[in-house]
Amino acid sequence: MSDTVKKKVSISIKVSSSDKKRAAELFDSLGLNLSTAVNIFIKKSISEGGLPFDVKDPFYSETNQTELNKRFKEVESYRDVHSHQLLDNEN
16 A cells, blocks of 8 residues: 555544534444544545435425425415405505
């Protein structure tokens, strides 16, 4: 192995103290420390050629989109839609 592969370097990341505590507790229950867990994440990302999990916006989840489509149909058919009278702002 070359020296660049063997040599360890430090990295610095910023996370909330509560996230760090929760992650440390989780990894400790798995027999890992934070450094080992982060190294596993990095190695897995390299082997996968990207993040080793999907990163998605929950707004676009199938459940949310189904609910939104249902509500759009209700509005289009005027079911469960009540008219409201707007009040003028008095200055």
